[in-house]
Amino acid sequence: MTLSSEKLDFFRRLLNQKINELLEDAEKTVADMTDSKENYPDPTDRASLESDRNFELRMRDRERRLIAKMQEAIKRIDDGEFGVCDVCGGPISEKRLVARPVTTLCIDCKTRQEKMEKLKGE
Template sequence: MLASSVKKASAKNGTNAADPVLADGYEPSEDEEFMNEQQLAFFKQALKKWKQEIIEESKETLAHLQDGPIQEADLNDRASSETDWGLELRTRDRQRKLTSKIDAALRRIDEGEYGYCQVTGEQISLDRLKARPIATMTVEAQEAHERNEKISRDQ
């Protein structure tokens, strides 16, 4: 069954030939062994797709920036355009930082550490990983971490 639902990628789809590609519609399930080959392939594929989308959006932003300076005649329009660009650039900076987290998650997959909490060593739930594939902590560990941060900030 595993061999039939995991196929090797081909050069034509732009992925590494060693990267498994999942059968259409595959979703990780609690009924399977945790972080089996299919689940790892699912998350690796999702992370790579997410990173590629970020890169494409960044290229679009760069193309708009290269179009030249803002040429609005009206001062209000110019201020609005500059505000929009500032927001766009801050968003791209957050996404740049996100790509490094995606790369770290891909490394954890390659090293066999993906899906396990870096604090407790427990399994991170599949639902959490589907919602946030770069997660490094269980919900409980993340909540405790955030409580400790809040306490530190308040002191």
């Protein structure tokens, strides 16, 4: 089962929309951090601010990696490989792609992968 050109366009638009949203959020974060010139004399307040900033930066780093995955998914659309499982070569269900458009594994292969990871972790 190959995805129709309409479905591929849908996923391309979805991915681009999500990328744009994440980039806008990142710009706001940078602007907020640049604009805020808080000077907290209280060490606890300063520590809380630094903790909040570190958390925000970690979130933005995760989002940066997600953007890279989304860009790879768009490239797979362009290359005709989107919706095809990297492991078994079978189709990835539309339902799964809607839930996680960056996925490269069908649900069966992902389930097997998670079971193997769990066994290695025990």
